[in-house]
Amino acid sequence: MIDVTVANFEAEVITASQQQPVLVDFWAPWCGPCKTLGPILEKLETEYAGRFKLAKIDSDQEQQLAAMFGVRSIPTVVLMVDGQPVDGFMGALPETQVRAFLDKHLPSAEEQQAQGEHEEAQQALEGGDAAGALDKLQEAVQADPDNDEARFDLVRLLLQRGQVDAARAAFAPVDAKAEGVQRLAALKFWLSAMDFVAEHADGPGAIDQFDQKIAANKRDFAARFSRARFLAAGQRFTEAMDELLEILMRDKGWEEGAARKAYVAVLDLIEPPRAKVADGQIPPQDPVVASYRRRLSSVVLS
Known part of the structure; x- marks a missing residue:
């Protein structure tokens, strides 16, 4: 008091x-x-x-x-x-x-605990302590399984660290929600990209097959989309967005907007955690994310 x-x-x-x-x-x-x-x-x-x-x-x-x-x-x-x-x-x-x-x-006591653990995880990440952040995120999700923001950060960090099986297990409880929650849909895109690579990889030069198709036909959007999935699976996110932009510049509505949806998913995946600051303002957006958002808007609205 x-x-x-x-x-x-x-x-x-x-x-x-x-x-x-x-x-x-x-x-x-x-x-x-x-x-x-x-x-x-x-x-x-x-x-x-x-x-x-x-x-x-x-x-x-x-x-x-x-x-x-x-x-x-x-x-x-x-x-x-x-x-x-x-x-x-x-x-x-x-x-x-x-x-x-x-x-x-x-918030309930469980929600409050999860919020606290999540904030500590963000601080740990800012300090370069990924292992400590992972522990805190796991505790946050355990305390409040409905905290989608903490779960997003947990699954993303697991994938960034190459712990794919653990990421799939952490994502499974919210898989059914992904269609209606954009950030969860982003995780599902990343996991599906990994599945695609596993199904189509023919050695380290597997992506070359799509390069050859694109060189032969710049409007081979299926090849471009496949190449973007390969790039996203390998965490080459800006290159993936560049490829998706090539589709959008030629056909915004291809496959019911598949390229735009994938592009937005990648933006969510690369967006750094941004905690509220003391005066309630939001820190400036990451410059890379801001640049690629502008490029998307420019293409979609043109």
Whole structure:
């Protein structure tokens, strides 16, 4: 719990809520219902163990803040997430109703653990510790199997490290969702490219067969697409996108947009993890990704 004033409101409520939900309790010393609700909120803050932070504002002393939130009676409670109010209530609700309010909006303990592990994995990757990141991502997915972002990073990292069987096992629980989730579809494209290579590889020069077909007919889009799959399977992603662009420049709708879908999948695969920063802004996009996104837009919209 922290007492909030105009002086620390920005740091303790707005900025803090971008990292962790903040429950703002408007109260006053003379308010009887506040004396009932306050201890309940403090107890739940301890019990919920970091799932939210309690910020208390004396509405008599901080009338500017009370006016900013349109407080008409106290106690008034407002839940802040990502710098914005998302819900609230007035009056001294019983503990069961306060719990129901919190559980409606807050991540579960498992989801919170997974988020924490995922953030630590991103930090480990930024520090060059791929093995440490892999451990954290596995823990994140184990804690919250429905965290698709953590699972995406886990499967991608396994594939980057050549641990294909482990990647397939990690991807299997979300395979059925891939058609409706773009980033999962990107992983499925990568895995299917590996399957394609395994089926068509005839030694180290296997990709040459497609080079020869393309040299004979620049509009042999099937050969170009196959070559792009070979390149993607080998993590030669920018070369794969260059090949896919060759198809798009000649026939945007080939095979119901297969080249565009594959291109978008590769963009997702090469996009570096980008965690939110303290002020809620997103760091600048990776220059390679930005360049290839512009090239795609230029071709598709031309």
